[in-house]
Amino acid sequence: MSDRLTCEAATENMPFLAVLDAIDVHVCVTDFETHDILFMNRKMRMDFRADAAGRKCYAVIRRQKAPCPDCNNRALMAKSLLSPDDPIEWESVNPVTGKHYIHFGRAIRWRHGQMARLHVSTNITRLKEHEREWRTIQNQLLHSRKMEAVGTLAGGIAHEFNNLMMVIQGRTSLMMMNVDASHPHFEHLKGIESCLDAAKDLTNQLLGVYSGRKAKVASTCLNDIVDECAQIFGGTRKKIHIRKKYERNLWKTRVDRKMIRQVILNLYINAWQAMFDGGELTITTENLSPDETFCLSHDIRKGPFVMCSVGDNGIGMDPPTLARIFDPFFTTKGVGRGTGLGLAAVHGIIRSHHGTITVKSGCGCGTRFSIYLPADLPAAHLSD
Incomplete structure (x- = not known):
C-alpha cells in the first residue's frame, strides 16, 4: 500500500517538477534541519554538473565543509510562522560558478x-x-564635462594673462632702449624679459587645456610626428631604450602638427620621469575602429581612428593619482617642480581634435597612455 501511495504522490508531483525543470533559473529545495538537497531543477544540475540530491547543500553549492556562516534558515523559519508568502531576498557571487545571483529563499512544506x-x-x-x-x-x-568647464576657464584666464604680459613686454622694451649693459638696472630688466618668456610658455600650456584653441590642421601621417619626436627625445635620454611598433599603412589624420608634437613629447617626458634609472619606452601606432560602447563612454563619434600609445615600465600610479591625472594644476612632482598643466594640456589638445586619450597604470606595473584621433579617409572608404 505504501509503495502505491509513494508512486501516486510522485505522479502528482511530475507536472510541478516538469515546470521547475523548464525554468531557466536555479531552483533548489533543501531540508531545514539536515541541509540535505531534496531537489535540484535541470538548470541547476547543468550548471553544477551533477544531480546532487541527498548531498549537503553547502558542500555542493559553495564547496564548504560546514553550513554557511550567513545561512538564513532560522530567519526563514521564523518568517514562515508570520507570513509564509514573504521571502528573504539577497545578492551574492557564487564561488563555484563565479556568477552573480539574486536569491529568494522561502520556507515551504515538502513531501x-x-x-x-x-x-x-x-x-x-x-x-x-x-x-x-x-x-x-x-x-x-x-x-569630460568637468574638463571642458575648467578648460574654458583656463582659456579665458590665459587670454587675459597674455594681454597683461604684452603690456609689460612693451614697457620693458621701451626701457631697454635707453639702457645699456653698464646700467645698474640692466640685469633686472633682462630678468623681467626672462620671466616673460617663462610666462609665455605657461600661457601656451593654459591655452592647450582650453579645447577651443584655434588649430591649423592638415592631413598628416601620425607616424612621421611620433618618429620625429622619438629621435629628438632618444638622442638626449641615453638610458631609455625605445621600442617602436608602427602600423606600416597608418591612416592619415587631420591635426595641427605643432600641437600634436607637443602632446607626443609631453608623453615621452612623463614616461622618462617615471623611469628613474632608465627603462623601456614602447611606442605603438595602429588603425582601429572602436566599438560603440567605447565611443559612447569617451564621448567621440563612431568611426575609424588612428591610435598612438606610449608605454613605460616605470613606477606606475595608484588609483587616486590615476583618477586625477588629467586635472589642471594636479602634479605628482614636488613644489616648484611642475605646473600640473602638462597632461591637462595634452587632454585639451586631443579633445580639440575630436579625439580622446586613455591611461592604464598600476603601482610597479608601468603606465600606458593611448591617444585616439579620427582618421582622415576618403568618403568611399568610410561608406564601405
Whole structure:
C-alpha cells in the first residue's frame, strides 16, 4: 500500500517538477534541519554538473565543509510562522560558478509535510556588468564635462594673462632702449624679459587645456610626428631604450602638427620621469575602429581612428593619482617642480581634435597612455 501511495504522490508531483525543470533559473529545495538537497531543477544540475540530491547543500553549492556562516534558515523559519508568502531576498557571487545571483529563499512544506527551504537564484551577472559599464560611462562623461568647464576657464584666464604680459613686454622694451649693459638696472630688466618668456610658455600650456584653441590642421601621417619626436627625445635620454611598433599603412589624420608634437613629447617626458634609472619606452601606432560602447563612454563619434600609445615600465600610479591625472594644476612632482598643466594640456589638445586619450597604470606595473584621433579617409572608404 505504501509503495502505491509513494508512486501516486510522485505522479502528482511530475507536472510541478516538469515546470521547475523548464525554468531557466536555479531552483533548489533543501531540508531545514539536515541541509540535505531534496531537489535540484535541470538548470541547476547543468550548471553544477551533477544531480546532487541527498548531498549537503553547502558542500555542493559553495564547496564548504560546514553550513554557511550567513545561512538564513532560522530567519526563514521564523518568517514562515508570520507570513509564509514573504521571502528573504539577497545578492551574492557564487564561488563555484563565479556568477552573480539574486536569491529568494522561502520556507515551504515538502513531501509528507516536511519543512523545507525553497531557494531560487537568478543569474544577474550580465546586468551587473552593464551597471558597471554604465557607471564607467557616466564617470567618464562627467570628467569630460568637468574638463571642458575648467578648460574654458583656463582659456579665458590665459587670454587675459597674455594681454597683461604684452603690456609689460612693451614697457620693458621701451626701457631697454635707453639702457645699456653698464646700467645698474640692466640685469633686472633682462630678468623681467626672462620671466616673460617663462610666462609665455605657461600661457601656451593654459591655452592647450582650453579645447577651443584655434588649430591649423592638415592631413598628416601620425607616424612621421611620433618618429620625429622619438629621435629628438632618444638622442638626449641615453638610458631609455625605445621600442617602436608602427602600423606600416597608418591612416592619415587631420591635426595641427605643432600641437600634436607637443602632446607626443609631453608623453615621452612623463614616461622618462617615471623611469628613474632608465627603462623601456614602447611606442605603438595602429588603425582601429572602436566599438560603440567605447565611443559612447569617451564621448567621440563612431568611426575609424588612428591610435598612438606610449608605454613605460616605470613606477606606475595608484588609483587616486590615476583618477586625477588629467586635472589642471594636479602634479605628482614636488613644489616648484611642475605646473600640473602638462597632461591637462595634452587632454585639451586631443579633445580639440575630436579625439580622446586613455591611461592604464598600476603601482610597479608601468603606465600606458593611448591617444585616439579620427582618421582622415576618403568618403568611399568610410561608406564601405
